[in-house]
Amino acid sequence: MAGHSKFKNIMHRKGAQDKKRAQLFARLSKEIMIAAKMGDPDPAANPRLRLAVQAARAQSMPKDNIERAIQKGAGGGEGVEYEEIRYEGYGPGGVAIIVDVMTDNRNRSAADIRSIFNKNGGNMGETGSVSFMFERAGEVRYKPDVAGNEAMFEAALEAGAEDVESDEEGHVVTCQADDLNEVASGLQETFGEAEQARLVWKPKNMMPVEGDQAETLMKLLDALDDYDDTQNVWANYDIPDAEMERLAS
Numbered sequence: 039m040a041g042h043s044k045f046k047n048i049m050h051r052k053g054a055q056d057k058k059r060a061q062l063f064a065r066l067s068k069e070i071m072i073a074a075k076m077g078d079p080d081p082a083a084n085p086r087l088r089l090a091v092q093a094a095r096a097q098s099m100p101k102d103n104i105e106r107a108i109q110k111g112a113g114g115g116e117g118v119e120y121e122e123i124r125y126e127g128y129g130p131g132g133v134a135i136i137v138d139v140m141t142d143n144r145n146r147s148a149a150d151i152r153s154i155f156n157k158n159g160g161n162m163g164e165t166g167s168v169s170f171m172f173e174r175a176g177e178v179r180y181k182p183d184v185a186g187n188e189a190m191f192e193a194a195l196e197a198g199a200e201d202v203e204s205d206e207e208g209h210v211v212t213c214q215a216d217d218l219n220e221v222a223s224g225l226q227e228t229f230g231e232a233e234q235a236r237l238v239w240k241p242k243n244m245m246p247v248e249g250d251q252a253e254t255l256m257k258l259l260d261a262l263d264d265y266d267d268t269q270n271v272w273a274n275y276d277i278p279d280a281e282m283e284r285l286a287s
Contacts, residue, residue: 063097071108074087121140127167130250182209190211
């Protein structure tokens, strides 16, 4: 389970200070609606819904908003019908990118995502064109002060996890996708509710990128992340810390 996978470069996401709260809540609501639509509207009986609600609570989403999203997903209120779509493509430097989208208009989303790729040095591919470079995995995150590194490692191992990475930013526990609910539940019994528990696309290999290509890549990832229908953006880039600091300045 030990090892360093350069996790910080696995998923591209802006800090919370750069997120518009309304956009964040919209994404959380969509996930709750989809989860409630596909399964039982009771979080206790629906693992995906339980994790979606947990994620919303971790972001201080109001209880009324959560309950309203569940009702809409379960057909208890009028609203648009969302569907999940995965778009794949390449960015500068041959970086593989996966964009998870929830939309009420797949034709619009496909055209918009393709345009974003084309305008920012990328190329959208067909379904399956890059997903083979990733593996589906479960991820559970805890803040650093929840437990010591050894205690988190032992608890994660006992819960059925495969890997744990701990640093000053917190603990990241990874597991098989099918084991996410079991691992999250086991850790919750020991440490309380996680900061985040969800499915991720984990790269099998990282692609080194520097200089102008890194700068163009960040612009592409930012544009994809800012798109209203986007839920998550995943990429297999590996940019040196010094280069990331330069790009962030």
